[in-house]
Amino acid sequence: MKHLLWHLGIASALMAIPAWSQSSPAPMSDRAAARLLDQATWGPTPASIQQLQSVGINAWLQAQFAAPVSDLPDQPSMNAAGKTNTALGPVQSAFFQNTLSGQDQLRQRVAFALSEIWVESAVTVHPAYAQPVYWRVLRDNAFGNYRDIMKAVTLSPAMGEFLNLANNNKANAKKGTAANENYAREFQQLFTIGLVQLNPDGTVMLDANGNPVPTYNQAEITDTARVLTGWTYPVAPGATQKNNNPAYFIGQMIPVEAEHDTTAKTVIGGVQIPAGQTTSQDLDSLLDALMQQSTMAPFVSAQLIQHLVTSNPSPQYIQRVSSVFTNDGTGASGNMQAVIIAILTDPEARAADDPNATPNANFGHMREPVLFMANVLRGLNGTLGASSAIQNQTNQMGQNLFSAPSVFSYFSPQYRTEKGLPGPEFQLYSTATAAARADIVNSILYGTLDKSTQFDLSPFTSVGASISALVDTISYTFFYHGMSNSLQQAVTSAAAAASSPQKAAQAALYVALTSGEYQIVH
Amino acid sequence: MFSRRGFVRLGAATVGSLALRPFGLLPALAQGSGPDYRALVCIFLYGGNDSNNTVLPMDDASFSAYTSIRGQLALTSADLTATLTTASGNPVAFHAKLAELASLFSSKELAVVANVGSLVQPLTRALYQAQQAPVPVNLFSHSDQQLQWQTSIAQGSSATGWAGRAADYIATQGYNSPAFPSFLSVAGNSLMGAGAQTQPVEMTPGQSLQLKGFNSSAQSQARWDALNNLLTLDSGIALAQAANDTVASTISDATALGGALSKAAALKTVFPKTSIGEQLQQVAQIIQVQATLGMRRQIFFCSLGGFDTHTNELNTHNSLYPQLSPAIAAFYDATEELGMAQNVTTFTESDFSRTLQPTSGDGSDHAWGSHHLVLGGAVQGGQVYGKFPTFALGGSDDADTRGRWIPTTSIDQYGATLCSWFGIPQSALATVFPNLANFSAGQLGFLG
Structure with missing residues (x-):
């Protein structure tokens, strides 16, 4: 029965949950529930495992799509000294508070994940x-449509500032300037289609000579830069609109036809954008052309x-x-809910729910520092006070929240481990950073x-007198109730040498949480 | 009155033998008055430094064309150092915020290598535009061009970097203690140092790699043993093994480093309290203890980011160059303090240079060939190697119409010149730089 869920069509998964799935006779094991929660949340807790087990995966996903949304606190634009307020600490620590207490x-x-694809950085x-x-x-937009994400991010002033779409004026012969290519390039290279055409299974499309087929050429980038002229920041309260408004980050950017290049352009896929369109019409034409690219779905x-x-x-x-990205079953493409369901319910994602399944040694991904920190916080019952500086810890590990070093994010999707296995977070x-x-x-x-x-280590120290109970508690909390034998032995030997139940819990947790096995969501 | 730099040099010359004393006996192969030690220090300028505004040919024709095309981005004489004369008699000037580097050019410790970039083979505008010769893949893309600078492989992806392959060769020659990697990064992971047989070590400047929280008690020892035993066992999860491999390297590298660094006297040279200053200070401290570490050939990797100046370029350079220039000068001073100026060569890399034609917003877009700096006591400085491009949009050096220079010197030639000095023989250079044979001049002459 446990395989049943995998075979549900996407269309039925999107419908109201049928009664029979709620009365499924095979409840999810601790392992199956915890694995899903490690993939889909900031980490399993006893309460979230029980909740998922009680409703089943489909109802749980639907509840998540409808869950109340967590927020991050607005910040003042000026600090007490009257200068631009650049202090991100309150936003960063609120982010971690949301990982602990947010229902969404x-x-x-x-x-x-989207923030590490559509990178904008402080x-x-x-x-x-x-x-x-x-x-x-x-x-x-996380549970909306990918085209809406494309448009909303493109018109967000923060992205406009970051990749210079804001105040990207048309070429000016007197000044000798050309349209700015920054957003035109990274929008396509990093956010939507990448550099080379892909087959639907993500493999690189090759030409007759065995070479990768580029998605675009430099001439198309130059033309796309011209498509993307004519946007400026929203008008700040009390300010007067100009062709090039000063930076202001609330609301959407606005079109300025006087700075838009209205000549004809050739963009991605050789699509011709006719002369004479407005700033907004040109953007929509570009988004339509990108949505037509079959490479976007696998990318x-x-x-x-x-x-x-x-x-x-x-x-x-x-x-x-x-294939779900391309068509969600209703003919629509870019349906994020359908894509997320497809990712999380896929047989490959769920295979190891069965502890007796043949292991796939190459499965899983490393907990990047933010995931590591959030998972430890949840597993060890962390609480963040008003002046918590938890964000400093991920910075120590190389990941300062909202501050990726460039639009290429903290790590590349193509990064490989020393032995050549894909492992972006590595x-x-x-x-x-391993020492950190x-x-x-x-x-x-x-x-501290x-x-x-x-x-709060009490769930662990309270069982520290019994090493087997301690190992079991750690395995349930951090290892899907499936800690490997070798890790159990290592944890046991460290705990056995400890001089008190508390020290046994500390030693056991240290060995467990520093192990390679814990660093990998598997 | 001596300048500070002159004083340091004089001091190093007169007390050179004393300066070596903390390092114990010279290595067996040492020759002459200095140790048999060579280090390459890469400073990667992430984002694509617009080298059109780093160093300029100052002949009237070039400067006039530059001023006319650059528009808002044109540096005036007030933004430039005094005009210097190269060893060949040509006038050049540096960005005024690179005054320390211009001074090192004048004193012949620093050389410029003009219009270097990724190439499969020599290329002209005609060949490029007609697509009749192989060109590097994914030109103008940050990620790809960064990797090509680090791997020298312009045709596509590579699992190893050129410095990693150089380290592979070094490992076969008995120069270094096998207990410590030849390639050390103080700027995170980079493909540049990945070899086929050897792997780099990464440090955060000023921080130990030693895992904290252990002592000599029995229970601490049991926890330490448990951690270490686990590293040798197969969990059945390939990525977990990869993580374990890194922790195992951390532990062994920490042991080697901690022992060596704990014995070192503090450097007298004062470094700027900037990221690049602290990185170079850490590199100098490692060089200081090379004998204790048992290292005679080392490659270091540092970086400074923020050069992707699509807008606001002049202000950005005015912020970044004053970080770069004094840090590099301090590092050179430190090598003199250590009596190692002849043994250390520092060089720059960057994704690419930028369009000579400005872009909307007072910046410039991604381009190709760029000018680079090489510094050290062994450098034949005060000279420009290679050829500045002709400043003309759509001209003979332009890949298109915006001033994206087609390189006239390849990364392979640049790297091979560095590596030859470093100790990679001709027979091994073809492995380190597989495309080198495509270029007639395998050496550029700026070293030795």
Whole structure:
């Protein structure tokens, strides 16, 4: 029976949950529930495992799509000294509070994944108030349609600032300037289709000579830059509209026809955009041309799979998801809910729910620092006080929230481990950050992170007198109730040498949380 | 009155033998007065430094064409150092915020290599536009061009970097202690240092790799043993093994480094308190303890980001160059303090240069060939190697119509010149730079 869920069509999964699925005679095991929750939330807890088990995967997904939405706090534009307020700490720590207490766990995870595809960064967008506004664009569209994400992000002033779509004026012969190519290039290279054409299963399309087929050429980038002229920042309260408004990050950017290049252009796929269109019409023509690109479905699907489930999906898995991206069963493409259901209910994602299934050694993905920190917080009953600086910990591990070093994010989807296996998050995992990761575990267990960040180890120390109970509690909390034998032995030997139940719990948790097995969501 | 730099140099010359004393006996192969030690130090300028505004040919024709095309981005004489004369007698000037580097050019420790970039083979505008010769894949893309600078493989992806392949060769020659990697990054993971047989070590400047929280008690030892034993066992999860491999490297590298660094005296050279300053300070501290570490050939990797100046370029350079220039100068001073100036060569890399034609918003877009800097006591400085492009949109050096220079020197030639000095023989260069044979001049002459 446990295989039944995999065979549900997407269309039926989108419908109201039929009564029979709620009375399914095979409840999810702890392992199956915890695995799904590690892929779809910030980490399983006893309460979330029980909730998922009680309603089943389909009802749980539908409930997540409808869950109340968490928010990040608005920030003042000026600080007490009258300067631009660039202090992101309150937004970053609120992000972690949401990972702990927000009911919209899946929405947060998908929005976070989107934020690492549609990267905008405080490294160059300095005012702190811009970041919650940008986050809401991704959050509010996470369960919508990919075309809507494309348009909403394109017109968001923070992205406009980051990749210079804001105040991208048409060529000016007197000044000798050309339209700015930045957004035209990265919008296509990173957010929508990539550099090379892909088959529906994500493999690279090759020409007759065995070479990859590019998605676009430089001439098309130059023309796309011209398509994307004529947008400026929203008018700040009290200000007067100009052709080039000063930076202001609330609301959507507005078109300025006087700065729009109205000549004809040739864009992606050789699509001709006729002369004489308005700024908005040109943008819609470009979005339509991109949506027609068959490469978009595998390009986006593979990255979402990598963020949620596994670094190394099979071509068949990518193809199953990208076919849903292309057509959700109603003829619509880019349906994010359908894509998310396809990713999380795919047989490849769910295979290891069965502990007796043949293991796939290459399955899973590394917990990037934000996932690691959130998972530890949830597993060790963390509480964040008003002055918590929890965000400093992910920064130590190479991931400063809302501050990716460039539009190429914190890590590349193409990054491989030393042995050549795809492992994007490993780009952030070095001898330096591996030490930082272990030292954070050490501080949590044996000291403090900061005085406003607290953990409750009592579920572990209270069973510390019984090593088998301790191992079982750790396995249930952090390892889908399926800790490997070798890890059990290591944890046991460390706990057995400890001088008290508390020290046994500390030693056991240290070995468990620093293990390679824990770093990988599998 | 001596300049500070002159004083340091004089001091190093007179107390050179004393300066070596903390390092114990010289390695067996040491020759002459200095140790047998060579280090390459890469400073990667992430984002694509617009080198059109780093160093300029100052002949009237070039400067006039530059001023006319660059528009809002044109540097004036007030934004430039005094005009310097190269060893060949040509006038050049640096961005005024690179005054320390211009000074090192004048004193012949620094050279410029003009219009270097990714190439499969020599290319002309006609060949490029007619698509009649192989060209690098995914030109003008940050990620691809960064990797091509780090791998030298312009045709596509590579699992190893050129410095990693150089480290592979070094590992076969008995120069270094096998207990420590030849390639050390203070700027995170980079493909540049990945070899087929050797792997890099990464440090955060100023931070130890030693795992915290262990002591000599029996229970601490049991926890340490449990952690270490796990690293040797197969969990059945390939990515978990990859994570374990990194932790195993952390532990072994920490042991080697901690022992060496704990014995070192503090450097007298004062480094700027910037990211690049702290990175270079850490590199200098490692070089200081090379003998204790048992290292005679090392490659280091540092970086400075923020060069993707699609807008607001002049202000951005005015913020970044004052970080870069004094940090590099301090690093050179530190190598003199250590008596190692002849043994250390520092060089720049960057994704690409940028369009000579400005873009909306007072910036420039992604281009191709770029000018680079090489610094060290062994460098034949005060000279420009290679050829500045002709400043003409749609001209003979332009890939299209915006001033994207087709490189006239390849990354392979640039890297091979560095690696030859470093100790990679001709026979091994073809492995480190597989495309090198496509270029007639395998050496550029800026070293030795």
